[in-house]
Amino acid sequence: MTCFHCTCDATSGNARALSYQTAHGCFRTPMFMPVGTSATVKGVTTDQLHAIGSQVVLSNTYHLSLRPGADLVAEAGGIHAFMNYDGPMLTDSGGFQVFSLADTVKLDSEGLTFRSIYDGSYVRWTPEENMRIQELIGADIAMQLDQCTPYPAERSFVAAAVDLSAAWARRCLAAHARPDQTLFGIVQGGMELDLRLHSVDMLRRIEEESVAAGGRRFGGFGIGGYSVGESHDVMFETLGTVARALPEDRPRYLMGVGNPTTLVRAVREGVDMFDCVLPTRTARMGTAFSSTGRMNLRNAKYARDFTPLDPACCCSTCRNYTRAYLRHLVKQNEMLGAMLLSVHNLHFLIDLMARAREAVLAGAYEEFYRDWMASPAAKDY
Structure with a gap:
């Protein structure tokens, strides 16, 4: 079966059941992904992950690029071999982590510079460099580099982040070339519905222009910038409209959400994929x-x-x-x-x-x- 082929197996209202083929197997939605930030789901072995029905494990580009380094992960045979997990994997771009350390980030038209949380050294990322790192790590799904805004935030700041994220989506899609890895675009826009829909429209346009020029399309879409301090009711004022504005033929991934009731509600609105550190973090408490x-x-x-x-x-x-x-x-x-x-x-x-x-x-x-x-x-x- 062709990699990154998506099939809709059924719908029930707005809820969907998808099957999505990757180079490391097929996953089926709705689905929750355990978070293995540094190539480990804290306190859980890969055998245990398989035993509990884990389909996709998420790792983080920010942390892996700093320790042990993307080159070392590639030398080990990629993230699957490095952590001994043979199922599908996804890497977040690390943009959330970078922008959560706002006082150490310098942003310009080409990219951003930030300081490592490990040794204080300066690191330079452009969208192209972020794609190079994610290709070295080798997960089945890479996420575009984007700017996630906090809540609350001034509308002008959120609007600028939407434009920047779209510009970086274009560059990420142009730079991404690894054939056994797909790239997801990310919707931003805070709690502003019109900005969210504008973000969706720009991602659609970027993809259309890429395909027209003989380039690639997005393998799916992340919905970022929620669960950043707002109440769940505030999130649901816009989430369903945003999810259903995305293409129907690919997965919709609500990033960083793991509250059980929120998952059940979001599936009803048309969301397919979720991840969060909540289950393991609360377990440690x-x-x-x-x-x-x-x-x-x-x-x-x-x-x-x-x-x-x-x-x-x-x-x-x-x-x-x-x-x-x-x-x-x-x-x-x-x-x-x-x-x-x-x-x-x-x-x-x-x-x-x-x-x-x-x-x-x-x-x-x-x-x-x-x-x-x-x-x-x-x-x-």
Whole structure:
């Protein structure tokens, strides 16, 4: 099968079930991607990732380019060989990380200069250099370099970021050449619907001009700049319109969102892919997702609770360990506690999206959505 071929298997309202072929296998949506920022999903082995149904793992260009360096990753055989993960992978461009350190970034017409968080050295990125780095790392999906704006932000600042991101999208698409890797464009625009739609229009135009000149098209589209401080209700004022304005024949990826209820709501609006550090980060804090809501394992009520973490869950943590034991690990700051909770939390989101896909295939997503929103878990997320 041709790489980066997308098939729509079913729709249910605005919700979609897609199959997307990459050089390292096919993934199916709706889908949640574990985040392996530095070529590792914290506390989780690649065997465990496969066991919980992980389809795509995300790594970060900013961190990998600084340590251990893209050249070293390429020398190891690429990111898949380096971290021993044989499924599809995606690299974020690192733009979010760069712009989150705004006081160390100098922006000009050609690119940006920033200081490494590791040794303070100055690093220069242009869109072309960012593409070179992502091609060296070798994930199946690369993301364009873009400017993500904070919330709140002045409209003029957001508008300028939209124009800059579009200019960089054009340059990234022109520079990207690795045949076994595809490039996603990214929509920006803050909470301003007209700026969001303008961003979509520019990405469409850039792609049309590229194809007309014999060049490549985007393999899919990221929706960036959400979950940066605004409430979820504010995000949903524009998200659905923006998602459905994107081409129907490729994936729509809402970047950096991992709240279970937000995922269920976003699928209903036409979003296909998600990623977030939330499940592993909260696990390291001793918190578990569950079918009845968040569970803080530090609470004394679990001290003598010898039932499974979540009786409705079939992950290895829930099959083999009790709440009392997990609380003991958390209270003792044992690394095993964070590891076991990370496995569970990731499984929870991956399984939630698998069940969402089943509902789409059955033409029953609205029923699935209503059931989730009426559940005890939805009220706690």
